[in-house]
Amino acid sequence: MNIYKVAIVGCGKVAKKHLKAIKKSKELELLAVCDTNKDAANKLLSDVGIANAPILTSLDELISMVDTNKLTKPDIIAITVPSGLHYGMAKTCILNKINVLLEKPMTMSSSEARELYELSKSTGIKIAMGHIYRYFPLVDVIRQDIASGVFGKITHGTISVRWGHGQDYYDSAAWRGTWKSDGGALMNQSIHAVDLLLWLMGSNPVDVTATIRKQLRNIEAEDLGSAIMTLENGSLAILEGTTATRPNNQEACFSIFGEKGSISLGLRRKIPFIKILDENNRSKNMKYIMKEFKQNGLSYYKNATNPHASIYKDFVDALNNDRNPRADALSGFISVDTLMGIYKSSRDKAHVALPLAENFSTMYMSGYFDLKE
Numbered sequence: 001m002n003i004y005k006v007a008i009v010g011c012g013k014v015a016k017k018h019l020k021a022i023k024k025s026k027e028l029e030l031l032a033v034c035d036t037n038k039d040a041a042n043k044l045l046s047d048v049g050i051a052n053a054p055i056l057t058s059l060d061e062l063i064s065m066v067d068t069n070k071l072t073k074p075d076i077i078a079i080t081v082p083s084g085l086h087y088g089m090a091k092t093c094i095l096n097k098i099n100v101l102l103e104k105p106m107t108m109s110s111s112e113a114r115e116l117y118e119l120s121k122s123t124g125i126k127i128a129m130g131h132i133y134r135y136f137p138l139v140d141v142i143r144q145d146i147a148s149g150v151f152g153k154i155t156h157g158t159i160s161v162r163w164g165h166g167q168d169y170y171d172s173a174a175w176r177g178t179w180k181s182d183g184g185a186l187m188n189q190s191i192h193a194v195d196l197l198l199w200l201m202g203s204n205p206v207d208v209t210a211t212i213r214k215q216l217r218n219i220e221a222e223d224l225g226s227a228i229m230t231l232e233n234g235s236l237a238i239l240e241g242t243t244a245t246r247p248n249n250q251e252a253c254f255s256i257f258g259e260k261g262s263i264s265l266g267l268r269r270k271i272p273f274i275k276i277l278d279e280n281n282r283s284k285n286m287k288y289i290m291k292e293f294k295q296n297g298l299s300y301y302k303n304a305t306n307p308h309a310s311i312y313k314d315f316v317d318a319l320n321n322d323r324n325p326r327a328d329a330l331s332g333f334i335s336v337d338t339l340m341g342i343y344k345s346s347r348d349k350a351h352v353a354l355p356l357a358e359n360f361s362t363m364y365m366s367g368y369f370d371l372k373e
Contacts, residue, residue: 002320003029006101007074009059009089010081011035011044014103014130018078019048021309027316031074032056059089063096076101076315082173083188084181087112094125101315103130104191105339106332108183109361113336120329128315131327131335133196133252135310137300138274140326141291142263143200151258152279156236157197160253163189164245170219177219179362184221186212187339187362190241193252195327195335197239200256200263203231204334205354210342214369216244221365227342229354239342272304 006028008015015033022028032054035041041055054071056062065071077093078101079086087107093100094116106129107113120127133139146154163185175181182188198204210227217223223244229237253266261284264275276284292300303309311327318325340360345352347368 001027002316003027004075004316004319005029005031005072006076006078007032007034007062008078008080009034009062010079011037011041012080015044015078015080016048017306017308018080018101018312019044019050020306021312023048023050024309025312025316028076028312031072032062034058034062059092063092066096074098075319079103082175082181083183084108084175084178087116090116090127091119094119094123094127097123097125099126099128099315099319101128101130101311102332104195104332104335105183105187106329106336108180108187108336108363109359110333110337110340110356111359111361113333117329117333126315126318126325127329127332128311128318128325129195129327129329129332129335130308130311131192131195131331132307132311133192134199134327134331135300135303135307135314136272137304138265138288138292139196139200141288141295142265142276143202146200146256146258146263147202150260151256151263152260154201154233154235154256154258156238157201157254157256158238159190159193159197159240160251161185161190161193161239161241162245163241163243163250163252164247165189165217165243166247167217169243169247170217177217177221177223179220179366182221183339183362184212184214184219184225185223185243186225186227186239186241186342187221189243190225190239191335191339193241193254194237194239194338195331197237197254197256198231198334198338199331200254201231201233201235201237203233203235205229205231205237205338205341207351207353208338208341208345209351210239210345212343212346212368215242220369221362222369225342225346227345229338 212222212225224242227239251268260279
């Protein structure tokens with residue numbers, strides 16, 4: 001059995017999920033953690049119950065120690081820093097021939113996302129994206145049946161992400177809600193859902209019309225947005241994403257409609273729900289629950305509260321069998337390019353073709369709401 005050494009860069013909230021997944025796995029070993037705040041790193045390790053892990057100050061220090069044989073080279077580096085830092089760190093890892101587990105979004109611009117995808121493809125160094133919704137129970141078995149035609153021609157899909165955050169959430173860190181480092185409700189909270197819907201529908205967008213608003217939160221970026229996308233197969237994908245709802249009533253819901261049935265699934269107040277109907281409106285929920293169990297046992301159900309465990313499990317299998325992870329570099333590029341198209345459409349008040357022919361960055365949105373006001 002191969003044991004893969006993992007280093008984590010960034011010791012914020014999401015890093016705890018990575019550490020729990022690493023600690024649980026027999027195929028992973030924590031090599032080191034990196035953060036400019038050593039107190040935060042120590043607290044994180046203590047909270048997870050990991051002792052004696054080296055704490056470094058930066059990715060650059062880690063690479064230097066590897067180059068001087070002071071530290072074993074990691075097989076995987078998990079990047080869990082603010083989004084604006086993803087591109088530079090991921091590129092450094094790839095150029096040093098280290099596989100990457102990269103939290104969403106891949107980057108803050110379409111050209112940087114394309115570059116990382118093409119660099120991964122040309123070097124063979126793998127990128128696994130933290131698109132956690134792909135790793136929830138049932139979604140892959142549903143995707144398989146959509147692809148095989150069980151639901152007939154797919155007409156459209158909808159996403160509703162009402163992931164309410166109060167002003168205190170944005171005030172908790174200076175980078176939150178900024179165009180440079182985070183984006184708004186679409187780029188941060190809704191990108192998981194966009195990725196999942198496109199993956200389930202098996203088709204990528206060819207154009208988008210969108211609008212964004214800043215309704216309640218005092219941030220640079222949007223707290224509400226909507227978009228209509230045309231996909232390659234002629235179906236439509238419709239998005240609503242917002243953080244301007246009550247924080248105690250968060251939900252992320254997906255629906256897909258076909259000529260022979262429909263699928264609705266998601267989370268409401270952290271409670272999962274499914275509603276799968278055939279062409280005669282008969283429930284097929286149990287069919288898919290049993291199909292998931294037959295294909296994967298209880299693994300995805302057990303990891304439902306921490307899908308990062310499933311991401312790492314899939315990544316290990318991808319490395320062992322030299323295949324792409326379920327959420328790979330291409331998924332990272334497509335989701336970022338789609339979000340950049342949404343922002344460009346809103347900024348230009350125009351119908352935008354995808355993939356983008358020219359670079360677009362969240363920084364191109366700087367001052368957008370100042371101009372509107």
